[in-house]
Amino acid sequence: AQSVAQPEDQVNVAEGNPLTVKCTYSVSGNPYLFWYVQYPNRGLQFLLKYITGDNLVKGSYGFEAEFNKSQTSFHLKKPSALVSDSALYFCAVRDLSGTYKYIFGTGTRLKVLA
Amino acid sequence: EAGVAQSPRYKIIEKRQSVAFWCNPISGHATLYWYQQILGQGPKLLIQFQNNGVVDDSQLPKDRFSAERLKGVDSTLKIQPAKLEDSAVYLCASSLAVDTEAFFGQGTRLTVV
Numbered sequence: 001a002q003s004v005a006q007p008e009d010q011v012n013v014a015e016g017n018p019l020t021v022k023c024t025y026s027v028s029g030n031p032y033l034f035w036y037v038q039y040p041n042r043g044l045q046f047l048l049k050y051i052t053g054d055n056l057v058k059g060s061y062g063f064e065a066e067f068n069k070s071q072t073s074f075h076l077k078k079p080s081a082l083v084s085d086s087a088l089y090f091c092a093v094r095d096l097s098g099t100y101k102y103i104f105g106t107g108t109r110l111k112v113l114a
Numbered sequence: 115e116a117g118v119a120q121s122p123r124y125k126i127i128e129k130r131q132s133v134a135f136w137c138n139p140i141s142g143h144a145t146l147y148w149y150q151q152i153l154g155q156g157p158k159l160l161i162q163f164q165n166n167g168v169v170d171d172s173q174l175p176k177d178r179f180s181a182e183r184l185k186g187v188d189s190t191l192k193i194q195p196a197k198l199e200d201s202a203v204y205l206c207a208s209s210l211a212v213d214t215e216a217f218f219g220q221g222t223r224l225t226v227v
Contacts, residue, residue, distance in 0.1 A: 006156075034215055043118075043205060043218035044157070051213075090156055099162070099170045100212040102147060106156040 002027050002095040006105035013081045014113050021076040021089050021108045029097025033074040035065055038088040038107075047089075050074060061085070081112045116140065118219035120206050126225045132194035135222045139187070139208030145169075146183055147216060148191050149205040157205055163189065164212055196226045 004025045013019045025031055032051055036044040048059025055067045065076045076089060091105040119138040127133050139146050144165050149157035160179065161171040165186040174181065178197070183189040193200055203223050207216040 032213060036218075043220045044207075046215050046217060049215050094213065096213065101159060101162060101170050102207075102209075102216055103159060104149075104156040 002093065002098065002101060002103055004091050004093045004103055004105040006089075006091055006108045008108050009106075010109045010111060012111045012113060015083055016080050019076075019078050019081040019085070019110065019112070021091075021110060023074045023076065023091030023105060024072050025074065025091075025093045026072065027093060027095040027097065029095060032094040032096065033065075033067060034092040034094075035059065035063070035074075035076050036090045036092060036104075038090065044090060047076070081110075083112045083114050086110055086112045118206055118208055118217055120204075120219035120222055122222055123220065124223050124225075126227060127196055129198055129226050130195040132192065133196055133224065134190050134192045135204050135206075135224075137189045137191070137206030137219060139189070139206070140210075140217060143208035143210050143217075144186070145209045145212050145214075145216070146189050147205075147207040147209075148181055148189070149207065151203045151205055151221070153202070160191070169212070193224075196224075198226050200224060201226045 034049045035047040050057050050067045058064045088107050090107050146163040148160045151157045160174045161181045162169040163183040166183045181191045203221040205221045207218045209216040
């Protein structure tokens with residue numbers, strides 16, 4: 001069965017430090033992987049995606065993510081965190097072997113401390 | 115480019131009443147999704163349309179929830195009758211194709227009292 005896990009409910013990081021938000025997935029076939037950010041009282045905003053090719057993908061606002069097939073992971077990263085990055089982050093996966101369902105993780109709250 | 119439009123933004127109803135939400139996807143987007151997001155949780159896929167056909171509705175509580183996509187464009191999601199546990203934000207999203215990223219509307223916040 002298709003699933004995606006975000007093992008950390010909350011991540012705290014000091015401003016200027018690198019940040020990592022973790023995501024692991026389980027699919028039958030090849031995955032398409034996505035990251036979204038959600039600010040309070042707003043809809044989800046697309047950050048970046050992995051479809052194929054280079055395992056390191058770059059997205060909006062300086063975020064990047066690394067696809068690791070052997071570890072079935074797709075961690076979100078940023079070299080230097082900003083206070084304005086504080087938000088809720090969601091990982092999503094689309095399983096190409098089935099109905100292409102678009103499934104989201106439970107979310108990780110990122111708090112960047114000044 | 116206009117985004118995904120949803121209405122209403124907020125709705126308060128009593129339990130056992132009915133409610134409907136409307137979504138207008140981005141023009142040209144073939145795939146449309148409805149999600150339920152309970153406070154503090156991730157979005158849960160209720161139904162996924164490809165044009166006006168249903169791709170997946172395995173998590174739609176079909177005894178009370180229904181959805182349709184008219185002519186492969188607009189969509190409505192209905193709850194009848196509503197229960198207290200239906201209180202959530204209902205998000206509509208659309209994607210150009212079945213394998214591309216989805217773009218979300220602002221959502222409808224439903225409170226059932």
